[in-house]
Amino acid sequence: MAGTLLQAWGLGAALRSRAALRPLGLLAPPCREVAGPGSGEAALEENPFYGKYRHKIQELRRSSPDVFESRMEKRNEVKKQPVGYSNQGEFVRCMEEKAEGLGTKASKGGFTKDKTLDSILNVEMVKEKSAEEIREIWNQYFSAKDTVYAVIPAEKFDLIWKRAQKCPSFLYALPRKEGYEFFVGQWSGKELHFTSLINIQTQGEAAPSQLVLYHYPELQKEKGIVLMTAEMDSKFLVVHEAQCLANQVQLFYATDRSETYELVETFNHRSSEFKYMSVIAELEQSGLGRELRPGQVSDKS
Numbered sequence: 001m002a003g004t005l006l007q008a009w010g011l012g013a014a015l016r017s018r019a020a021l022r023p024l025g026l027l028a029p030p031c032r033e034v035a036g037p038g039s040g041e042a043a044l045e046e047n048p049f050y051g052k053y054r055h056k057i058q059e060l061r062r063s064s065p066d067v068f069e070s071r072m073e074k075r076n077e078v079k080k081q082p083v084g085y086s087n088q089g090e091f092v093r094c095m096e097e098k099a100e101g102l103g104t105k106a107s108k109g110g111f112t113k114d115k116t117l118d119s120i121l122n123v124e125m126v127k128e129k130s131a132e133e134i135r136e137i138w139n140q141y142f143s144a145k146d147t148v149y150a151v152i153p154a155e156k157f158d159l160i161w162k163r164a165q166k167c168p169s170f171l172y173a174l175p176r177k178e179g180y181e182f183f184v185g186q187w188s189g190k191e192l193h194f195t196s197l198i199n200i201q202t203q204g205e206a207a208p209s210q211l212v213l214y215h216y217p218e219l220q221k222e223k224g225i226v227l228m229t230a231e232m233d234s235k236f237l238v239v240h241e242a243q244c245l246a247n248q249v250q251l252f253y254a255t256d257r258s259e260t261y262e263l264v265e266t267f268n269h270r271s272s273e274f275k276y277m278s279v280i281a282e283l284e285q286s287g288l289g290r291e292l293r294p295g296q297v298s299d300k301s
Contacts, residue, residue: 057202111209111231115191117216120229131223138227148213148230148242152250157217157226160253163261164192167268171197172248173280174241175289180280183210183245190215194245196236210236213246244289251286 117123120141126134135151142149152160168187172194173180182197194211216227232242252264260282267274283289 111212115214115231117218117227121227123218127219127222131219131225134219134223134225134227142229146234146239147232148211148228148239148246150228150246152215152226152228154220154224154226156250156254157215157220160249161190161217163253163264167253167264170252170264170267171274171276171279172245172252173276173283174244175283175292177293182276185245185249190217192249199236208233211242211245213249241292244292247288248283251282251288 112119121138126137129137138149138151164187170185172183172185174183183194184197184200185192185194187193192213192215193209194213195207195209199207199210211230211232213228213230218227220226228246230242230246232239237245252260255261263274263278263282
């Protein structure tokens, strides 16, 4: 699924455009100066997240040196833009062009293809229980596991799902000590796949998903709840980081604030107007992910 996901995004074309956000998906905190693109591999290695991706980057350099050099050249062509502005038009159009092919091939990267609720829960048995009892069973089962999970009220998921049909992709910001790492989230049926922008920029169409959220609406009509769990690549994300991304789905897709959801609409339909600093502003206002940047917490206390 992950491989098809990124093919569906048309990310090869995205890499050839100048639409990518800031070199390698890192934006320093607004109070600090944002570094320019730099040049060549030296600038690449200066990125704080380079260490996590070093092996895959070096593997690409060995196996496909021409592709690697081409991507480095295109990266160096990215022009410095005003802080908070990025032309996402070509990037989003590429994602939309091949979206119909999403989900037609097997998953890669250790994620489960067609992960069903029956593989986790005896659906027929729990139908005899109340929504609250099912909630307790779900929470108790996953509380001992190193993963993300939730029980979403039916009305809230209805809103999320309705909006996901109109706006299937969005850019999420994950707070880091060094600044923010950007992740692109793309809906594929009831699955929501995330992969980091640096992963996309360095691996292109071969970049795997790093987090997948699975939503199960089987009990939505009868019990008024939708169950959610996740799988993630623990080499790149830990649970509280994955939880921050999952919480942002509700922040941006289930919000009552028109200004917040407008960011999602803008990213999908008026991409030339999209400002990624607005995503960070909403995230900081909500307080989500504050624990991921302890220094920021102490500054505000």
